[in-house]
Amino acid sequence: xxxxxxxxxxxxxxxxxxxxxxxxxxxxxxxxxxxxxxxxxxxxxxxxxxxxxxxxxxxxxxxxxxxxxxxxxxxxxxxxxxxxxxxxxxxxxxxxxxxxxxxxxxxxxx
Amino acid sequence: xxxxxxxxxxxxxxxxxxxxxxxxxxxxxxxxxxxxxxxxxxxxxxxxxxxxxxxxxxxxxxxxxxxxxxxxxxxxxxxxxxxxxxxxxxxxxxxxxxxxxxxxxxxxxxxxx
Numbered sequence: 184x185x186x187x188x189x190x191x192x193x194x195x196x197x198x199x200x201x202x203x204x205x206x207x208x209x210x211x212x213x214x215x216x217x218x219x220x221x222x223x224x225x226x227x228x229x230x231x232x233x234x235x236x237x238x239x240x241x242x243x244x245x246x247x248x249x250x251x252x253x254x255x256x257x258x259x260x261x262x263x264x265x266x267x268x269x270x271x272x273x274x275x276x277x278x279x280x281x282x283x284x285x286x287x288x289x290x291x292x293x
Numbered sequence: 294x295x296x297x298x299x300x301x302x303x304x305x306x307x308x309x310x311x312x313x314x315x316x317x318x319x320x321x322x323x324x325x326x327x328x329x330x331x332x333x334x335x336x337x338x339x340x341x342x343x344x345x346x347x348x349x350x351x352x353x354x355x356x357x358x359x360x361x362x363x364x365x366x367x368x369x370x371x372x373x374x375x376x377x378x379x380x381x382x383x384x385x386x387x388x389x390x391x392x393x394x395x396x397x398x399x400x401x402x403x404x405x406x
Contacts, residue, residue: 273336284338
């Protein structure tokens with residue numbers, strides 16, 4: 184089976200712009216979670232989607248949003264980018280309590 | 294508030310010896326624990342997990358021990374190999390609440406040959 188695929192791998196944006204990141208889960212996995220990794224805060228949970236519904240949400244501002252499609256693919260969007268949004272964004276799909284991570288999207292905000 | 298803590302930022306071990314990575318948690322509702330390994334520029338790779346109804350789980354060279362009364366878990370790697378050099382993350386979840394993982398800050402393991 185193919186693993187979790189995240190696109191793009193790298194992104195450079197400027198403050199105030201918005202960005203959309205994409206995640207294709209492992210085939211058959213219906214749950215997709217998103218995490219932000221920064222040197223200062225470590226790995227932090229953003230949100231989880233299951234069957235196109237947001238099931239869990241972390242402590243991030245409303246500028247961070249996501250959605251899931253009927254084929255379980257997921258996107259996350261960050262609006263009005265700030266310098267502090269520079270991070271590695273990781274997507275994970277889940278099966279039987281185990282989360283399998285993609286390689287991540289490295290976002291740099293200038 | 295740091296609900297999952299890995300107090301050792303780094304650990305250096307000789308090849309062939311045992312590596313012991315530690316993790317403490319504060320939230321008594323956590324009932325599922327996982328260990329991940331991460332190389333630079335890659336996503337975390339799942340290693341091993343343990344449910345709170347068990348106190349030990351073994352998979353090849355990797356063993357995880359859970360002490361619920363002390364809110365402590367540890368990962369043992371025996372024997373350690375140079376390819377094990379990576380960042381190791383401990384994570385915890387409350388199964389009832391779905392797939393929200395709370396991660397520790399990570400421990401850098403260096404296995405010297």
